[in-house]
Amino acid sequence: MLATVLAVAGGFTRPAVDWHALAPEIVLTVTIVICLLVDVTTAEHSRWTASSVAGIGMLAALVPVLTLAADNHSRSMFGGAYVVDDFALVLKGLFLVAGYLTILLSTNTIAEGDYAEGEYYLLILSAVFGMTVMASSRDLISIFIALEMLSIPAYLLAGWRKRTLTGNEAGMKYYLMGVFASAVMLYGMSLIFGGTGSTLLTEIGSKVNHSFMQEPVAVVGIIFVLVGFGFKVSAVPFHNWAPDTYEGAPTPVTAFLSVASKTAGFVAILQLVFIGFLDRADVIRPFMFVLAVLTMTVGNVIALRQTNIVRLFAYSSVAQAGFILAPLAVFGSGLGPGGVPGNNGRVLSAIVGYTLVYTLINLGVFAVIISVSRRLGTGDIKAWGGLWTYAPALATCMALFVFGLGGIPPAMGWFAKFQLFSAVVGGHTWLGYTMGVVMAVNSVISLAYYLSIVRTMFMDDVPDGDVTPIRVPLPLAAVVAIATIGAVVVGVLPEIVGHLANSAVFAMGAGH
Amino acid sequence: MLLNEFLLLAAALFCIGVYGVIARKNGVLVLMSIEIILNSVNINLVAFSAMTGAISGQVFALFIIAVAAAEVGVGLAIVLAIFRNYKTVDLDEVDLMKG
Numbered sequence: 370m371l372a373t374v375l376a377v378a379g380g381f382t383r384p385a386v387d388w389h390a391l392a393p394e395i396v397l398t399v400t401i402v403i404c405l406l407v408d409v410t411t412a413e414h415s416r417w418t419a420s421s422v423a424g425i426g427m428l429a430a431l432v433p434v435l436t437l438a439a440d441n442h443s444r445s446m447f448g449g450a451y452v453v454d455d456f457a458l459v460l461k462g463l464f465l466v467a468g469y470l471t472i473l474l475s476t477n478t479i480a481e482g483d484y485a486e487g488e489y490y491l492l493i494l495s496a497v498f499g500m501t502v503m504a505s506s507r508d509l510i511s512i513f514i515a516l517e518m519l520s521i522p523a524y525l526l527a528g529w530r531k532r533t534l535t536g537n538e539a540g541m542k543y544y545l546m547g548v549f550a551s552a553v554m555l556y557g558m559s560l561i562f563g564g565t566g567s568t569l570l571t572e573i574g575s576k577v578n579h580s581f582m583q584e585p586v587a588v589v590g591i592i593f594v595l596v597g598f599g600f601k602v603s604a605v606p607f608h609n610w611a612p613d614t615y616e617g618a619p620t621p622v623t624a625f626l627s628v629a630s631k632t633a634g635f636v637a638i639l640q641l642v643f644i645g646f647l648d649r650a651d652v653i654r655p656f657m658f659v660l661a662v663l664t665m666t667v668g669n670v671i672a673l674r675q676t677n678i679v680r681l682f683a684y685s686s687v688a689q690a691g692f693i694l695a696p697l698a699v700f701g702s703g704l705g706p707g708g709v710p711g712n713n714g715r716v717l718s719a720i721v722g723y724t725l726v727y728t729l730i731n732l733g734v735f736a737v738i739i740s741v742s743r744r745l746g747t748g749d750i751k752a753w754g755g756l757w758t759y760a761p762a763l764a765t766c767m768a769l770f771v772f773g774l775g776g777i778p779p780a781m782g783w784f785a786k787f788q789l790f791s792a793v794v795g796g797h798t799w800l801g802y803t804m805g806v807v808m809a810v811n812s813v814i815s816l817a818y819y820l821s822i823v824r825t826m827f828m829d830d831v832p833d834g835d836v837t838p839i840r841v842p843l844p845l846a847a848v849v850a851i852a853t854i855g856a857v858v859v860g861v862l863p864e865i866v867g868h869l870a871n872s873a874v875f876a877m878g879a880g881h
Numbered sequence: 882m883l884l885n886e887f888l889l890l891a892a893a894l895f896c897i898g899v900y901g902v903i904a905r906k907n908g909v910l911v912l913m914s915i916e917i918i919l920n921s922v923n924i925n926l927v928a929f930s931a932m933t934g935a936i937s938g939q940v941f942a943l944f945i946i947a948v949a950a951a952e953v954g955v956g957l958a959i960v961l962a963i964f965r966n967y968k969t970v971d972l973d974e975v976d977l978m979k980g
Contacts, residue, residue: 533966535978537962538976538978548956552898558941559926563929566929566935568937568941
């Protein structure tokens with residue numbers, strides 16, 4: 370037995386490993402280990418060092434991302450299973466920044482509550498590690514591993530308040546939905562592997578296996594895989610877990626799940642759809658059309674009648690997922706810039722750009738929610754009345770973020786939303802035009818509840834008459850400030866996001 | 882052709898697993914149903930791998946076995962936390978938040 374294994378191993382040559390390309394992941398891994406050691410070796414009262422270590426590690430991992438971006442050529446490893454190109458780098462940067470802001474959001478909440486501190490930051494780091502791997506995965510196996518790497522810590526984080534009933538419920542619902550979704554996704558992947566004989570996305574998408582992609586079983590495989598990721602991005606009808614999990618989890622974790630974890634799902638969908646399944650755009654377009662229309666409409670309509678601020682933003686994030694999926698209803702159709710068949714480039718850059726903007730604004734929203742909830746002690750929107758009179762800065766920032774989510778022109782979300790519309794209509798198909806109309810109607814519905822928050826903050830009276838100013842801890846104030854500066858800068862200079870999103874496109878669309 | 886039998890077995894297991902996830906109320910049995918789905922995937926992958934000679938299917942199956950163990954570890958921990966607070970593992974009882 371051993372002899373046969375050794376005989377096989379004799380022909381083994383070590384694949385070339387590009388250490389520079391793996392540097393962000395290596396820095397994260399080292400940080401995870403240090404974080405674990407800090408937790409083991411320090412006394413209970415100095416566990417806060419774990420949060421500093423995690424934050425520094427997150428920022429340190431950004432350095433190799435920047436040097437790789439400056440280096441400006443895409444690197445491919447393990448036969449194309451792991452690719453570090455501009456698309457991957459833009460999203461790695463996004464995940465690391467989102468992870469850093471999440472740590473800032475968590476510092477006070479986690480230190481003040483009766484929570485285990487060291488493990489918390491360990492799990493956040495592990496989840497961010499999974500996300501950075503996801504941005505580079507171009508193979509079914511590495512996509513699966515990245516998905517589990519980011520999901521398993523997220524299940525534990527969702528159920529972090531383990532002594533409360535709502536905390537248990539949040540963890541259980543997220544876990545069951547997530548595991549079931551990844552099982553369904555795996556079944557789809559096994560069918561696709563069976564038909565193509567490969568797990569590499571480029572080979573699945575290549576013309577050699579063109580014949581298989583026309584078989585009905587390929588459609589079953591593709592739909593199962595996309596349904597699996599539909600759960601991850603909380604697309605309707607797979608969204609049931611989202612509001613309960615968001616309400617029951619600690620609020621910083623909710624911010625993390627609604628932003629980073631969701632974006633990782635979109636990244637996987639983009640890689641699968643644009644590299645692996647491009648030949649069956651005819652199947653994916655109507656599927657995504659139905660999914661996006663349902664997600665937007667159901668999310669917005671239910672959000673209208675929410676009275677809890679966290680639940681409201683849970684449904685708002687469901688609706689935003691619909692907007693992000695919308696351009697996939699037209700990909701691979703029509704003529705794009707430069708007469709290239711398909712407007713894939715525009716679809717991709719619109720989705721990436723909107724994701725960047727949405728991440729920053731939503732983290733800002735949750736920073737304000739956490740700051741205000743520390744004082745109010747309730748999630749009821751009515752309690753937010755008159756926020757303007759005693760916390761003018763927070764109220765103004767919240768209004769700015771909410772305008773951004775709604776897509777009102779001076780705020781930062783406007784340009785990104787405009788790109789989504791132009792990608793959807795630019796397909797010149799009836800599916801695209803219908804989608805444009807649905808998106809316009811939904812933008813108006815979403816303004817109704819976004820503006821009602823603003824009205825409560827600025828017009829209503831303070832419910833209990835207590836107008837002592839809110840004391841905002843430094844880390845939370847930093848997140849609000851970063852998100853506000855980002856919102857203003859991108860609102861004035863939308864080309865920044867456009868440039869990042871465009872550079873992400875060519876790396877991916879070049880193969881087709 | 883021998884492949885069909887394996888695929889039919891996997892499809893049957895997949896359906897049993899999905900039925901179990903939807904119909905069962907006991908948390909532990911739902912976890913077992915998910916394991917059944919994952920094993921149907923493994924059968925599929927190994928059968929396809931043997932047919933096409935592509936080794937990556939078997940590697941994929943090994944990864945799934947390892948990850949499934951990690952998933953179940955987390956799942957049992959969550960079920961245990963629920964049992965401590967609710968004194969039951971009936972998932973229908975775990976439904977406080979609505980709306």
